[in-house]
Amino acid sequence: MSLTNADDEHKEILARHFLMSEFTDDELSELVKRGRRRSYDPHETIFLKGDPGDRLYAILKGRVTISAVSAEGKEILLNILEEGELFGEIAMLDGKERTADARARTATELLFIDRRDFFDFLTRHPDACFRLLGVLCSRLRWTSQIIEDAVFLDLPQRLAKKLLAFAEIYGVEGEDGIRIDLQLSQQELANIMGTSRESVNRQLNHWRELGLMTVNQGRINLIRPDDLRAIVVDT
DSSP: OOOOHHHHHHHHHHHTSTTTTTOOHHHHHHHHHHOEEEEEOTTOEEEOTTSBOOEEEEEEESOEEEEEEOTTSOEEEEEEEOTTOEEOHHHHHHOOBOSSEEEESSSEEEEEEEHHHHHHHHHHOTHHHHHHHHHHHHHHHHHHHHHHHHHHOOHHHHHHHHHHHHHHHHEEEETTEEEEOSOOOHHHHHHHHTSOHHHHHHHHHHHHHTTSEEEETTEEEESOHHHHHHHHHOO
């Protein structure tokens, strides 16, 4: 099977995901060949809640936000996904409607594989089914953690935990702490926390006054991350 240089690059990106990290070179080549690519502008909609779950997506470049909107119009930001991550697998597997919205956060390039083609691939490579179970289990654990945090942690604990998680993924070490290389508005943080922007603003201002962090043009710098970790475990 002949691949272009771009195909080889995309194959390497897919191989970073734990679902596909143990796939053979031929299996990855087959997936790339079965997939199609599409570019999205920043904030462009990929799919909406209620759309058919007919594709699996892999992020080749850029970032994607997953969110949900209540009947009252309140938005909850569920996740921000990076290059190499997969999404849309649950609805693709059961063939039911999408349960959330997906939008490009930045200029984004996706590889998508239609449900029919992916199931044909699984039929030809049944061992891949067991790896896919791992993805589904990780999604279930992630959802359970969100519910537990909402029930058992107060806002300072949840906000500190989320900022530390962002620092783990997007953090850039510097002389004055860890800069989170991800521009987030206070409204987006509030949507993630399931609270008001005013509540997030008060908490961030309090931590700035204590010298735990700085905020500059939407980017947060954690000056004393250990103090934030102590807040998370403080019950």
